[in-house]
Amino acid sequence: MKSQRRTVVxxxxxxxxxxxxxxxxxxxxxxxxxxxxxxxxxxxxxxxFVAAGLDEARSLxxxxxxxxxxxxxxxxxxxxxxxxxxxxxxxxxxxxxxxLVLASPPGTELIENAAGTPAVFVxxxxxxxxxxxxxxxxxxxxxxxxxxxxxFSCEDQMAAAWIAERLLGQGFEPEDPRTADIATALNTxxxxxxxxx
Numbered sequence: 163m164k165s166q167r168r169t170v171v172x173x174x175x176x177x178x179x180x181x182x183x184x185x186x187x188x189x190x191x192x193x194x195x196x197x198x199x200x201x202x203x204x205x206x207x208x209x210x211f212v213a214a215g216l217d218e219a220r221s222l223x224x225x226x227x228x229x230x231x232x233x234x235x236x237x238x239x240x241x242x243x244x245x246x247x248x249x250x251x252x253x254x255x256x257x258x259x260x261x262l263v264l265a266s267p268p269g270t271e272l273i274e275n276a277a278g279t280p281a282v283f284v285x286x287x288x289x290x291x292x293x294x295x296x297x298x299x300x301x302x303x304x305x306x307x308x309x310x311x312x313x314f315s316c317e318d319q320m321a322a323a324w325i326a327e328r329l330l331g332q333g334f335e336p337e338d339p340r341t342a343d344i345a346t347a348l349n350t351x352x353x354x355x356x357x358x359x
Contacts, residue, residue, distance in 0.1 A: 167301070170329045171337035172322045172344050174307040174314055176268045179275035186300035187281035189293055189325060192308035193317040195247045196269020198286035199232065200262075202249035205288070209261040212270040216242060219265040226261050233265035249288075268308040276306065285321055294328035303329065323347055 173181065182188050191197055196212070203210040211226070213219035216235055223229040232245045232252060245251050247266035264270055276282045281300065285293040297303050305325055307318030326336070326345035336342035 168303075168329075168334045169301070169337045170297075170303045170305065170326050170334045170341060170345075172305045172307070172319075172326055172341045174309045174318070175312060176271040176275050176308060178304075178306050179272055179279070182276070182304035182306065183278045185279060185302045185304045187283065187297055187302075188276050188279045188304045188306055189283040189285040189297060189322075190269065190272045190276055190306050190308065191285045191318045191321045192266070192269025192272065193286050193321050194310075194315070195234075196264060196266040196273070196308065197284040198249045198288060199247055199252055199264055199266065200284050201286045201288045202252050203262045203264075206253070206258040208258055211261065211263050212273045213263055213265040214267070214271055214274045215265055219243075219263050223263045226263065228260055229263045230255065230257065230260045231263045231265075233270070235265060235267065268310065272306060272308045285325060287317075287321060290321060290324050291328070294325045294332075297325065298329060298332050298334075303334070319344060 200210045211222055213222055219231050223231045231243050233243045233247045245255050247264060283293050283296060305322040307322050309315050323344045330345055336345055
């Protein structure tokens, strides 16, 4: 049964996921690498898995068989991964029948941290409208931006704002003033930015 109040909140960084595990749904956003790579993998028909680090990626790839291991780790040795993280590197690779194991912090760390939430989505510019549509079925939603090196990333915040704007248009309320400000920032700027669907 739906509650009377449907809310959305925007937050950032991998540890934020722990604050929202009791939410109905969260969307993890790492536009530049992790979530766009995962969405690209799904669009190619690949099964896709995330790993927090290299050891977990190797272990998971071993259990899956012929998995493509992609990623980048700060301080990681060259040649650590079969392919770099990123949608373009994945798309150029081909071999779409091979499952993907991705280790690309902070995005994959955010997704791993959100694992205890009832519903976890990955969002990027490629699937904004679909993600907003799926999230609209829930009452309490959190949009979590991965950021980069513990700093806000404008592309993650922009994706979160566009999703929040769509949810607000479907009767959601911003949970706090900061979320309201971020969600309405595009309208107050008076510019229309094209959305890749």
